[in-house]
Amino acid sequence: MNHLGNATSPYLRQHADNPIDWWEWGADALAEAERTGRPILLSVGYAACHWCHVMAEESFTDPAVAAVVNANFVAIKVDREERPDIDQVFLKATQALTGTGGWPMTVFCTPQGRPFFAGTYFPPTRRGPQPSFTEVITAIDEAWRNRRAEAEAGALAIAEALADAFVPSAGGTARMDVWKVQQQLSDAFDPINGGFGTAPKFPFPQVLDALLVKGEAASVDVAQRSLEAMARGGIHDQLGGGFHRYTVDASWVVPHFEKMLYDNALLLGAYTRGWRRTPDHDPTLRWQRERVARGIVGWLAREMRTEAGGFAASLDADSLDSLGQQHEGIYYCWTPELLTDALGAEDGEWAAQVFHVTNAGTFEHGLSTLQLRGNPDAERLARVSERLLSERFNRYAPFRDDKVVAAWNGWTIDALCNAAAVFGEPEWLELARAAAEYLWQVHVVDGRLRRTSLDGVPAGVGGFAEDYGAVALGFARLGGVLGQADWLDRAVQLLEVALELFGADDGGFFDAGADAEKLYARARDVADNPTPSGTSTLIEALRLVALMADRPDFVERADQAAVTVRGAVESNPQFAGSALVDALIADEARTGLRPAVAVVVGGDSEPLSDLVRATWRMAPVGTAVIAGPADTTGFAHHFEERVEPGVYVCRGETCFAPTSDLKELRTALWSRVGGVAAPKAAPAAGCHDDEDGDH
Numbered sequence: 001m002n003h004l005g006n007a008t009s010p011y012l013r014q015h016a017d018n019p020i021d022w023w024e025w026g027a028d029a030l031a032e033a034e035r036t037g038r039p040i041l042l043s044v045g046y047a048a049c050h051w052c053h054v055m056a057e058e059s060f061t062d063p064a065v066a067a068v069v070n071a072n073f074v075a076i077k078v079d080r081e082e083r084p085d086i087d088q089v090f091l092k093a094t095q096a097l098t099g100t101g102g103w104p105m106t107v108f109c110t111p112q113g114r115p116f117f118a119g120t121y122f123p124p125t126r127r128g129p130q131p132s133f134t135e136v137i138t139a140i141d142e143a144w145r146n147r148r149a150e151a152e153a154g155a156l157a158i159a160e161a162l163a164d165a166f167v168p169s170a171g172g173t174a175r176m177d178v179w180k181v182q183q184q185l186s187d188a189f190d191p192i193n194g195g196f197g198t199a200p201k202f203p204f205p206q207v208l209d210a211l212l213v214k215g216e217a218a219s220v221d222v223a224q225r226s227l228e229a230m231a232r233g234g235i236h237d238q239l240g241g242g243f244h245r246y247t248v249d250a251s252w253v254v255p256h257f258e259k260m261l262y263d264n265a266l267l268l269g270a271y272t273r274g275w276r277r278t279p280d281h282d283p284t285l286r287w288q289r290e291r292v293a294r295g296i297v298g299w300l301a302r303e304m305r306t307e308a309g310g311f312a313a314s315l316d317a318d319s320l321d322s323l324g325q326q327h328e329g330i331y332y333c334w335t336p337e338l339l340t341d342a343l344g345a346e347d348g349e350w351a352a353q354v355f356h357v358t359n360a361g362t363f364e365h366g367l368s369t370l371q372l373r374g375n376p377d378a379e380r381l382a383r384v385s386e387r388l389l390s391e392r393f394n395r396y397a398p399f400r401d402d403k404v405v406a407a408w409n410g411w412t413i414d415a416l417c418n419a420a421a422v423f424g425e426p427e428w429l430e431l432a433r434a435a436a437e438y439l440w441q442v443h444v445v446d447g448r449l450r451r452t453s454l455d456g457v458p459a460g461v462g463g464f465a466e467d468y469g470a471v472a473l474g475f476a477r478l479g480g481v482l483g484q485a486d487w488l489d490r491a492v493q494l495l496e497v498a499l500e501l502f503g504a505d506d507g508g509f510f511d512a513g514a515d516a517e518k519l520y521a522r523a524r525d526v527a528d529n530p531t532p533s534g535t536s537t538l539i540e541a542l543r544l545v546a547l548m549a550d551r552p553d554f555v556e557r558a559d560q561a562a563v564t565v566r567g568a569v570e571s572n573p574q575f576a577g578s579a580l581v582d583a584l585i586a587d588e589a590r591t592g593l594r595p596a597v598a599v600v601v602g603g604d605s606e607p608l609s610d611l612v613r614a615t616w617r618m619a620p621v622g623t624a625v626i627a628g629p630a631d632t633t634g635f636a637h638h639f640e641e642r643v644e645p646g647v648y649v650c651r652g653e654t655c656f657a658p659t660s661d662l663k664e665l666r667t668a669l670w671s672r673v674g675g676v677a678a679p680k681a682a683p684a685a686g687c688h689d690d691e692d693g694d695h
Contacts, residue, residue, distance in 0.1 A: 003028075008452060008459040009079035010401045011047040015056065019066035022077040025086055026517075033074040033111035039144050039151075040113065041073040041137070042090060044105040046081050047401035048245075048258035048314040050328050051121050052104040058124040059133040068134065072141040074111075081313055081405055082452050084464055085512040085523040092165050092521075093158060094118040106133075108140050114155035114520050159520040166524045168508060171566030178587045181573045181580060182219050185211060188574055189222045193251045194229025196574055200256070202246045203230060205266040206528050206577030212270075212277050213584040213621050220277055227274045228285070231292045234362070234369030237332065238355060239389040240303070241295025243267050245317075253362050254369055257329040257398075258317040261304060261405070262531050265412040268296045272419045276617055284375055291378075293419055297428055300412065303400070308442070308456050309434035310404035311412050320396035331395050333367035334388075335359075342391040343384060351384050403454045406443050406463055407531070409435050410470030417477040421616035421625070424608050429481060436478050439471055440490060449494060464523075465511045465534025468498035473541040476548055480626045482607055485634025491545050498538060499557060507560030509535045526565045532578035533568075535561055539582055547597050547624035550636035562586070585622040592672030595622035596651040599638045601630050601658070614662055615647055618669050 003023045004016040015022055023029035025042075033040050043060075045052035059065050069075050080087035080103065087105070093115040095101040101120065108117040117140060122133035131139075144151055185207060188196045195201050211223035230236060233252025235244050242264045244255035275289035304311045319331040334357050340348030351357070354376045357368040413432045420428035442458055443450045449463030449471060463471075472491040479487030501513035504524070511523040511534040526535045539558045546554035565579035573580050585595060598619055600612050612627045619625055626635055630643045642648055646658035649668040656668035 004077060007079075008403065008454045008457065009047075009082045010403055010454065011045065011052075011079040011081070012077055014047065015060060015077050018056070018060045019063050019070075020060055020075050021066075021070045022075050025076050025078050025083060029074060029076050030111070030113060036074065037111060038072060038074050039116075039140065040109040040111065041069060041075045042078065042105075042107040042109055042115075043075070044078045044080050044087055044090060044107070045103050046079055046314070047399065048260065048316045049103050050256065050258065050317040051102075053316075053318055053326075055104050055121050055133070059122070062124070065134055065137070068137050068141070072144075073108075073137070079403075080105075081401075082403065082459060082461060084466075085516060085519065088511065088523040088525055089162075089166075089519050089521045090115060090118070092162055094120070096158070096162060096165070106136075110152050110155045112520075114152075114159045116151045116155035116158065163521055166521050168506075168524070168526045168564045169567035169571060171563070171570050176566060176570065176583055176587075178580075178584055181569060181583070182211065182214075182216075184573050186218060186222055189226075190250065191225075194226040195250075195252070196226075197250075199250045200246050200248050201235075201250055201252060202530060203235070203243060203263065203267060203270075204530075204574065204577060205263075205270040206532055206581065207574060208270045208577075209273060209621075210573075210577045210580040210584060212273050213581060214588065215277065224274060224278070224285070227271060227289065227292075231271075231288055232372040234371050236292065236372075237295070237299070238370040238372055239332075239385050239392060241292075241297075241299035243296075253371065255329070256317060257332060259299075259315040259398075260408075261311050261313055262408045262411060264296050264300065265408060265415045266531070268293055268412075268415040268419055271296070272415070272422050273621070276422065287378060290423065293423065297416065297419060297425075297431070300416075301427075301431055305431070305434075306402060306404065306438075308438050310438040310442070310453070311409050311435055313401040313403050313405050313408065315400055316398040319398040322395075327364075329363060329369070330367075331392070331398055333363050333369055335361070335366060335368065339388070342388055347384055347387075350380070351388065354381065354384075403452045403459075404438065404443075405452050406439060406449055406467040407470040407537070409439055410467070410472070410474040411531070413439075413474030414470070414477045417474070417481045418616070421481055421608060421613060424613050426608055429478075429607065432474070432478055433482070436475060436487065440475075443471075444490075444494075447493070448497065462513055462516060464513070465498065465502045465509050466531065466537045468494050468502070469534060469537030469539075469541045470532075472498070473537065473544060476541065476545050479635075480548060480624060481612075483626065483628025483632050485632070488545065488548055488635060491541070492549055492551070495538075495542060495545055495554065502534070502538070504564070506564055507557075508564030509538055509561055511535075526568045526579065527572070527575045528578050529575060533565070533576075535565055536576075536578035536582065539565075540578070543582070543595065543622070544624055547595060548626060548635060548638070550638075558582075581621070588620070588622075592674050593620060593670070594652050594673065595624065596620070596649050596669065597624045597626065597638060598669065599635075599642060599648040599650075600625065600627040601632075601639070601642050601645055601648065602627060611645075611647060611660060614665065615669075618662075618666055620669060623669065 004012045090107045091101045097118045106119045107115050109115050126132045208223045211219040235247045235252045235255045245258045247255045271292045278285045317328045321330050336352045339351045355370040362368045416428050416432035442453050450458040451461040451463050452459045472494040475487045476491040502509040526533050542554040542558040568576040569579045632639045646660045648658045649656045654673045
C-alpha cells in the first residue's frame with residue numbers, strides 16, 4: 001500500500017498513485033526496514049524537477065518495476081525541500097560514491113539508514129555504460145541477499161568516512177584579504193556573457209551582492225554586467241517577471257524552466273541593490289533594474305501568493321501543449337507566427353525583433369525563448385508584454401507546488417521590505433506583512449518554527465537553521481519598516497531558540513537541530529548551495545537584530561560563527577557569497593564604517609515617507625533602518641528622547657546630529673569613525689550625488 005496520500009508535500013502526493021509502495025521518511029518506514037531486514041531504496045527529488053518527473057514516468061509508474069521494488073526493498077520518497085537535512089547528508093554520500101550529485105537522487109541504504117550505493121537518474125533501459133533502473137535494483141537485491149555482511153560493513157565505513165565531511169574547513173590565521181577574494185570572483189567572471197563559469201549557468205545572487213558591498217569600480221562592473229546579461233536573457237521571464245532556475249548554455253538563452261521562490265527572493269534583493277549602485281545619470285540602466293524588480297514582485301503577487309498570504313514554493317518546468325502532451329518550457333516559448341497571431345503584423349514583427357524570436361528558434365521544435373534586445377521604447381514594450389502575457393494565460397500553466405517553506409518566505413519578506421522602501425511601494429510592504437502573519441500564525445507552534453505547511457496546516461518537520469535565520473531576518477526587517485516592535489520581538493524569540501537548537505562547539509551552527517531526527521551524520525554545510533547557508537543566514541539575522549534590539553550578545557555570537565565560514569570564503573567564494581558579504585561588511589567596519597542604526601523619526605504614520613526612502617536608498621549594506629513616529633516604543637533605546645522629525649544615525653558609540661537634509665544624511669551614513677584609513681577606491685563609488693539621495 002502506498003503511504004503518500006496524506007503527505008504535506010505536493011511532491012510526495014504526486015507519487016501517491018504509483019504502484020511502488022512508497023513510505024515517507026520517518027520512524028514507521030525505518031521500523032519496517034528493520035522488521036523485514038530489507039534494504040532501503042531512498043528516492044529524493046522535488047516538485048519542479050524535470051528529470052524527477054521523467055524517472056517517475058519511466059520507472060516508478062511501471063508495474064514490473066514496482067513488483068521488484070515492493071518485494072525486495074522498503075521504498076522511501078523524500079521531498080528535498082521539506083527535508084533538507086536528509087537531502088544534505090545523502091547528497092554528500094552520493095557525491096562521495098559517484099563523484100557527482102543531483103536530482104532525482106537514488107540511494108540504497110541498510111535498514112539503519114546507512115548508504116552503500118548511490119546514483120541520480122537511471123533510465124528505463126540501458127544507455128551505453130549507464131545501467132537501467134531495473135538492472136540496478138536487481139543487482140542491489142542480489143548483492144544484499146548474497147553479500148549482506150559486506151554491504152553493511154561498507155555502509156558503516158562510508159558513514160564513518162563522511163563524518164569529517166560535515167566539519168567546516170579552517171580559514172587562514174592572518175586577517176582575510178577580502179580584495180584577494182573579490183579578485184578570485186573577478187577571475188571567474190565571464191566577460192562575454194556575464195555571470196560566472198560556463199554552462200550550466202547559475203545566477204549566484206549572493207555573489208553579486210558581495211561585489212556591490214564596497215562600491216569599488218571593477219567589482220561593481222562585474223556585478224552590473226551580470227545583472228544586465230541575466231535581465232536580457234532567456235533565464236528572465238520577459239513577460240511574466242521572475243527568473244528560471246538556471247540556463248543550460250553559457251549565454252543565458254535556454255533556461256531550465258522551473259521557477260523557484262528562493263531564486264526570485266534573492267534576485268529581487270540583488271536587483272534592488274544593483275539599482276542603488278546604478279548612477280542616476282544612466283536612466284536606461286536604472287529603468288532596466290527597476291523593470292526587473294517590479295516584474296519579480298508582480299509575479300510573486302500574481303502567481304505565487306497563496307490564499308492565506310504565504311508564498312508557494314515553485315512552478316514546474318513542465319506543462320502541457322495544446323494537444324495535451326507534456327513538454328519542458330512549452331509555456332514560455334514563442335514563434336514569429338504565434339507573436340503575429342497575438343499582436344497583429346506590425347507589433348508581431350516588432351516583438352520578434354525585440355525578443356529575438358526567429359524562424360529557426362533558440363529552443364526545441366523551432367520555438368524561441370524570449371530575450372530582450374536593444375533599448376526598446378518602454379511604453380510600447382510594456383503594452384506588448386501585457387498583451388502577450390494575457391495570451392499566455394490561455395495556455396496550460398505549469399504545476400505550482402503550494403507548500404510554504406519558512407526560509408524561502410523569510411527571504412521573500414526581507415527582499416519585499418527592501419524593495420518597497422527603495423521604490424516607495426506600500427503594496428509590496430503589505431505582501432510582506434501578510435506573509436509574515438502567515439508564518440507567525442501557522443509555522444510557529446509552541447514557540448518552535450515548522451519547516452513547511454500546506455493549505456494552512458503545518459508539517460511535523462521542525463525548522464532548520466536557515467528557517468530560523470531567514471524568518472527572523474524577515475520579521476526584523478518588517479518591524480523596522482513598519483515601526484512595529486512586535487515583529488522585532490518575534491525575531492528575538494526565534495533567534496534565542498535557534499541558538500539553543502543549532503549551536504556547535506566551535507561557535508558555528510549545525511543545519512539540523514539538536515532535537516532533530518538522528519541520521520548517519522548531522523547536517524551541516526557552511527557553503528551556499530544555492531541559497532545562503534544556514535550559518536550565514538543566522539549570522540545576518542543576528543547582526544541585524546543586534547543593532548535593532550541592542551543585543552551585543554548577538555553580535556558576539558555572530559562573530560564566533562563567522563570564524564567557521566571563513567575557510568569556505570577563502571577556498572571557493574563563488575559558493576560562499578553570503579559569508580563574503582559579512583566579511584566585507586566587517587572589513588568596512590575595520591576602516592571605520594561600522595554598521596549603523598538609522599532611526600527615521602517622522603511626524604506622521606506614513607511608513608514610506610520621502611525621508612525613509614532616501615535613507616534606505618543611501619544606507620550602506622548592513623545598516624539597520626528603523627522608521628516610526630516619535631512615540632514609537634519597543635526598539636530598545638532607539639526612540640528615547642528623539643522627538644524632533646529627522647534621521648538619527650549612530651555608528652557604534654558615535655551619534656550624528658539628527659537631520660532632514662539629504663546631503664547631511666549622506667555624510668552621516670557614510671562617515672568613517674576611527675579604524676584604519678580606508679582604501680582610496682572604496683568610498684569613491686560608495687555613493688554619488690543626486691537630488692533623491694540615491695546610492
